[in-house]
Amino acid sequence: MLLVIDVGNTNIVFGVYRGKELLYNWRITSDKDRTSDEYGLLFDQIFKFNGLRIQDVKDIIISSVVPPLMHTLPTMSRRYFNIEPIVVGPGIKTGIDIKYDNPKEVGADRIVNAISGYEKYGGPLIIVDSGTAITFDAVGIDGSYLGGVITPGIKISSEALFLRTAKLPKVEIAKPEKVIGKNTVNSIQSGLVYGYIGMIDYILEKMIREMDYKEKYVKVIATGGFSSLISNASKYIDIIDGLLTLEGLRIIYERNR
Structure with missing residues (x-):
């Protein structure tokens, strides 16, 4: 095994x-x-x-x-x-062309996701990994890693709001039924969840334009711990694949054994 x-x-x-x-x-x-x-x-x-x-x-x-x-x-x-x-790090055979100013700066998880995404779904594609940070990674039609975006994750924002305000409570990260909250907890949840959905879709829209492919050709894959919460409401995300990183590690292992 x-x-x-x-x-x-x-x-x-x-x-x-x-x-x-x-x-x-x-x-x-x-x-x-x-x-x-x-x-x-x-x-x-x-x-x-x-x-x-x-x-x-x-x-x-x-x-x-x-x-x-x-x-x-x-x-x-x-x-x-x-x-x-x-x-996974320098010296490991990945089979991917990393078009970053300094390829060593790219997090191992982002490279693993890019390899897995391209192997499973082809290119061009964008991978949205919603974890402690939210990363967006662009992969070209030839499988090359083009770069991406890093933002604070929804949990970081929730904790910062609680720690940096005097009266706002710490809330469960959950999607309320309506955007307009009728109480403080729902208002915070709405801001966090719907705010991040809006941010993700705006960034994806800009990335697709910069990648210079027709929108319908760019696949968008979501992974990470908060992928289901945020991604179901996105107008760009096509697939939620919670095991994308594990599959990428298996692929890299096959290329290095």
């Missing part, structure tokens, strides 16, 4: 593949203070709960945007799985 691990700022999403089939996938909180031993025991418990054995894992690939965990999880892989993992 292949263990794929995507480390984000809020969550670690990981899964196991047998060949091209994703058998299981899980989501846990990213904790920079956890040790490699704590992560090893946690993975072992999750595997056992699902009737799996860590000894059945033959390879591991890791993508991370959290620098402290770039040491912790590879150490965990060596100690508990007895495997030297592939870590």
Whole structure:
């Protein structure tokens, strides 16, 4: 089996593949203070709960945007799985032409998503990843990475509103039935959810124009923890694919094994 691990700022999403089939996938909180031993025991418990054995894992690939965990999880892989993992970064064969001023600046998760999106859906396309940050990544008709946009995520905005105002409460991030709120909680929810829907659609509209393809030819794929909440109301997003990053890690593994 292949263990794929995507480390984000809020969550670690990981899964196991047998060949091209994703058998299981899980989501846990990213904790920079956890040790490699704590992560090893946690993975072992999750595997056992699902009737799996860590000894059945033959390879591991890791993508991370959290620098402290770039040491912790590879150490965990060596100690508990007895495997030297592939870590997505410089020197890894991706098969993608990165048209960025400095390709090393592009987050590993964005490259993984671009590879997966192009492999699954073809190009041109835009990938909207709604997580701690919301990233928009443009991929050309030839599969090249063209660049993108980074904005604060909806959870960051919600927390900032709570922390920087004296009287506004912390609210559940949920989509209210109407835009015009009749109470403070609904008003905040409306501003967050509908505000982000509007922002996403405006950015997508501008990106499609700059990519210089006919609008109907550009596929827009949404992924990430908040993709369903925001993307269902977008007029541009075609597909919600919550497992896009895991599939991209499997593809990169195949290109490097």
